[in-house]
Amino acid sequence: MDINHKRNVLLSVLGTMLVLAVVQLAGSHGTEYQIRILNNIAIFIVMAVSYNLINGVTGQFSLAPNAFVALGAYTSALLTLTPAEKEISFIIEPCIWPLSVITTPFLVSLLAAGVVSALLAFVMGFPVFRTRGDYLAIVTLGFGEVVRVIANNTQSITNGPLGLKGIAEHTTLWWSCGAAIVTVFLIGRMVRSSYGMAMKAIKYDEAAAEAVGINTYWHKMLAFTTSGFFQGIGGGLLAHLITTISPTLFTFFLTFNLLIIIVMGGLGSTTGAILGAILFTWGGEWLRFVDEPMNLGFVEIPGIPGMRMVIFSCILIFIMIFARHGIMGTREFNWNWLCRKLGIGGRAR
Amino acid sequence: MSVLSVEHLTMKFGGLVAVNDFHLELEKGEIVGLIGPNGAGKTTVFNMIAGYYVPTEGSIRFQGQPTQGKKANQITKAGIARTFQNIRLFSELSVIENVMIGYHCRLRSTFLGATLKLPLYRREEKMMHEGALKLLAEVGLTDVAHEMSTSLPYGKQRRLEIARALATGPQLLLLDEPAAGMNPNETQDLLQLILRLRKDYDLTVFLIEHDMKFVMEICERIKVLDYGTTIAEGTPHEIQNNPRVIEAYLGEVQCA
Ligand SMILES: Nc1ncnc2c1ncn2[C@@H]1O[C@H](COP(=O)(O)OP(=O)(O)OP(=O)(O)O)[C@@H](O)[C@H]1O
Ligand SMILES: [Mg+2]
Numbered sequence: 001m002d003i004n005h006k007r008n009v010l011l012s013v014l015g016t017m018l019v020l021a022v023v024q025l026a027g028s029h030g031t032e033y034q035i036r037i038l039n040n041i042a043i044f045i046v047m048a049v050s051y052n053l054i055n056g057v058t059g060q061f062s063l064a065p066n067a068f069v070a071l072g073a074y075t076s077a078l079l080t081l082t083p084a085e086k087e088i089s090f091i092i093e094p095c096i097w098p099l100s101v102i103t104t105p106f107l108v109s110l111l112a113a114g115v116v117s118a119l120l121a122f123v124m125g126f127p128v129f130r131t132r133g134d135y136l137a138i139v140t141l142g143f144g145e146v147v148r149v150i151a152n153n154t155q156s157i158t159n160g161p162l163g164l165k166g167i168a169e170h171t172t173l174w175w176s177c178g179a180a181i182v183t184v185f186l187i188g189r190m191v192r193s194s195y196g197m198a199m200k201a202i203k204y205d206e207a208a209a210e211a212v213g214i215n216t217y218w219h220k221m222l223a224f225t226t227s228g229f230f231q232g233i234g235g236g237l238l239a240h241l242i243t244t245i246s247p248t249l250f251t252f253f254l255t256f257n258l259l260i261i262i263v264m265g266g267l268g269s270t271t272g273a274i275l276g277a278i279l280f281t282w283g284g285e286w287l288r289f290v291d292e293p294m295n296l297g298f299v300e301i302p303g304i305p306g307m308r309m310v311i312f313s314c315i316l317i318f319i320m321i322f323a324r325h326g327i328m329g330t331r332e333f334n335w336n337w338l339c340r341k342l343g344i345g346g347r348a349r
Numbered sequence: 350m351s352v353l354s355v356e357h358l359t360m361k362f363g364g365l366v367a368v369n370d371f372h373l374e375l376e377k378g379e380i381v382g383l384i385g386p387n388g389a390g391k392t393t394v395f396n397m398i399a400g401y402y403v404p405t406e407g408s409i410r411f412q413g414q415p416t417q418g419k420k421a422n423q424i425t426k427a428g429i430a431r432t433f434q435n436i437r438l439f440s441e442l443s444v445i446e447n448v449m450i451g452y453h454c455r456l457r458s459t460f461l462g463a464t465l466k467l468p469l470y471r472r473e474e475k476m477m478h479e480g481a482l483k484l485l486a487e488v489g490l491t492d493v494a495h496e497m498s499t500s501l502p503y504g505k506q507r508r509l510e511i512a513r514a515l516a517t518g519p520q521l522l523l524l525d526e527p528a529a530g531m532n533p534n535e536t537q538d539l540l541q542l543i544l545r546l547r548k549d550y551d552l553t554v555f556l557i558e559h560d561m562k563f564v565m566e567i568c569e570r571i572k573v574l575d576y577g578t579t580i581a582e583g584t585p586h587e588i589q590n591n592p593r594v595i596e597a598y599l600g601e602v603q604c605a
Pocket of ligand 1: 388
């Protein structure tokens with residue numbers, strides 16, 4: 001299809017190696033703070049790229065990613081905690097068997113987190129995809145909240161509001177960036193396959209998609225389940241980065257953050273989701289000063305925690321009104337475009 | 350055995366009877382027209398055959414099999430493809446992608462196989478691409494294959510929709526006002542195109558059209574709907590001289 005194919009594959013491999021080199025450098029020379037930010041970016045990329053699959057690519061406005069991230073975080077954390085640690089943590093009610101005795105390696109727990117979240121997405125999909133548009137948004141919003149409430153109330157599984165503490169800090173830069181690369185690679189390929197094309201068709205015109213024989217219900221299920229899988233993994237990485245999780249972490253607020261990221265990047269663009277995740281995390285750090293007390297010389301503003309979110313919300317409103325396509329629209333980065341821009345070796349198609 | 354057999358088909362929207370006791374037998378290879386004034390219920394008949402509406406009463410059999418309870422996508426897979434009166438292309442997909450997508454429903458690769466680009470998927474993707482190119486050549490859109498579908502002029506969009514429908518591998522093609530918005534030259538080309546496609550792809554064609562010259566020229570049989578009721582049926586010659594049809598159209602037929 002594309003005569004520059006070989007060159008592009010080579011560039012992609014080189015690009016990936018460059019990212020890995022940066023990871024290596026950051027890991028050995030970066031400050032703890034820088035590493036923390038890079039980890040956050042990578043985890044947000046995993047979550048945002050998969051969230052974009054259902055909201056942006058397939059056009060089904062789900063508001064439930066917090067449910068899958070929560071389930072992934074709890075699943076993986078419960079699997080890596082040792083029986084002894086669980087016994088200490090669960091002070092109100094003991095952890096139920098067999099969770100109380102199982103311990104698995106990090107990789108296994110991460111994959112389990114993905115599988116369990118994917119299962120939840122699959123089951124949730126049955127009622128969710130009987131609805132469309134606004135109703136779908138409301139139903140998924142409800143499910144997101146239900147999962148959080150369940151986490152809060154199943155004392156013998158999640159330790160309730162106390163949450164889980166002392167989770168091993170397994171999420172190194174290699175894990176988080178590795179997961180981000182794998183997620184982008186797999187979802188990117190999927191979106192470019194005819195399955196991805198079918199998902200886009202559903203977004204643009206569902207009736208026409210049915211007319212060309214696309215089982216729209218099933219393809220929405222595929223997108224939702226895949227998205228749930230990677231969000232679960234994102235949750236697992238998050239749990240093993242911050243080492244303490246509790247239900248308050250997985251409120252609608254988390255969904256809202258992811259929404260800002262994918263809208264900012266451009267709904268429907270994987271590249272946009274990546275850029276959004278970077279800008280959001282970076283911007284969030286950079287804007288930290290607005291949360292702190294400020295002395296403007298003539299007036300003193302006391303520190304208002306949460307001011308950053310006000311700014312992000314304003315950005316979201318601004319984008320929705322003036323720049324609905326975000327940074328990328330539905331376009332994707334590709335090497336042909338970059339080479340053309342740089343004016344090198346681009347043979348025209 | 351007829352390709353399509355429709356009996357006692359009735360569609361009510363609340364108190365409105367959009368289609369009333371509609372009958373139809375399509376033999377293999379026929380081109381049959383459905384005409385009638387605006388709001389007569391023509392598109393509603395298509396929507397029932399294609400699985401978009403569940404008929405209030407009546408039965409539809411495609412190649413002997415009842416289509417009752419089947420979703421629109423299953424009916425497409427069974428071999429009935431359609432185009433829409435108000436063109437419905439996938440706006441942000443390119444012209445060739447709009448056709449390639451038609452092959453997706455017959456893909457044998459699994460979701461995982463396609464994501465991992467296993468050999469079967471690579472082969473199938475190549476077939477989709479080549480098939481789409483062939484169909485685009487067939488409808489004369491090769492030169493715009495990589496443009497955005499919505500940037501095309503009306504007549505080309507209509508032909509693209511036909512190519513997309515053909516990609517699903519149909520035996521029966523339902524065309525809802527394929528000549529709408531076309532100039533006389535384009536309409537003539539379309540006529541030749543439909544005749545050629547019928548021959549090359551072994552199609553049976555059922556079409557709705559307001560352009561009487563086109564309908565009279567291409568159809569072997571015509572059915573006339575008025576307020577949901579079939580008021581006439583026959584060869585173009587019979588229809589043209591049918592007083593009830595002339596009355597329904599207020600003389601439109603004679604003028605055309
Ligand atoms: N989904 C629906 N709900 C309610 N009424 C409908 C629906 N679809 C069609 N109708 C009504 O049924 C009648 C027939 O509509 P239909 O679209 O089949 O007409 P048509 O013959 O295709 O007309 P045109 O030539 O204008 O395309 C109209 O009165 C229309 O308003
Ligand atoms: Mg109509």
